[in-house]
Amino acid sequence: MKLPRLASGRSQDHRQLGDEDLMALVRAGDSAAFEVVYERHRVVAYSLAYRMCGRRPAAEDVLQEAFLSAWRRSSSFDPLRGSVRTWLLGIVHHRAVDALRRSGNDGRRRADVPVEELEFDSEVRVDDDVIARDRAGAVRSAMADLPPDQVKVVELAYFGGFTHTEIAEMLDLPVGTVKGRMRLALSKLRTHFEPLEVTP
């Protein structure tokens, strides 16, 4: 695999470190350690941002805002709550939701669009990473086991950035029902994934 270009020699040394060790350095203001964290997680972070925003400039802005937020608030990373990947993607997701809500309804149609129908530009890549393919397959399998009404609210919320009240209005459901479906869906996904979770 071709490794990305890194700006400094220190970054090359930091590549030997695990994510949590890198975060300890980042907390101390080590920009080279942060650069390695960025290089490791930039693709999945950008992929999520693009999936939610649907436009390259918006996704790039989200990526930039999210990683700068991670740099400035590195002390909020708690390894007991999840991996660096989970922490970063949580920040990216939060920023993307903010961007979608700022942009209004026009920017939030993509939750309803199947992934296969999204228009990607020339930089989309077919991932040949076996582990990534297995992880994607596991998630699709878990989602397939959920009732469709639970899948719907999860996708509208997570990828569409809609609030629970918007989803309730959209689907003509009581707010409590929407919240309940979200909780039920995540409880099932949690049960499905946790044995596979490698994070502390």
Next chain:
Amino acid sequence: MSQADHAAMFESLGAYALGALHDDERAAVSAHIESCPICAEDAAAFQRAATRLTDTVPILEPGPHVRDRIMAVVESEAALMRSAAGERPEVRAPRRSLASWLAPGSGRWAAAGATLLVVGAILGAVLPGTGGSSTRTLDAAVGHGHAWVEVKNGNAQLVVENLPAPPGRKVYEVWVQHGAEPPQPASRKLSDAIFVVSSGRVEIPARIGSGDRIMVTAEPAGGSQQPTSLPVVITTRA
């Protein structure tokens, strides 16, 4: 918090993990999980489960320009933190530009090619505060100019004398750094945190506590949300 309130928070954890709550609701749940280990554990587990949804998205590479944009800010802030902590700065591009804007007013700096000497002369001259119990004067030399901060009855003012003009079409911006936190503009309203005068007084709206650092950097007109150049003034309240 009542049992009913706890139950309401508990029921909201799924929506919380999916980012589906309104801002006020999200803040309430965030506050709750800080004090409720049961909900904190569930929230973290739900967050991990929600994040797994990302595994299904098509993989895309961001362009290298995004990394360059991010790292330019990160490097700048890291350098600022190193400088604020009193470490000797490394020779990098931002410092060369700092030397270059000093050069027109004092040609001998550039002629000597002494970039580090210039930066050291500015950043190294951080003096401890002096003054009475309610008034502390903090002092830092800036080239041929002078700058210090006066704090009286909790109100701070930056006083500058013969400060070199900011480079190009830039302005000076005042920053406050609490402990190891990143520097913040001295005012949420950026127009209150910037100045261009070479001699005069600049109000610092932010509250200045003991050990806080006050810094001044040259920024694009209108000011910046984060520093884009090295500080030309660093003072620390004793």
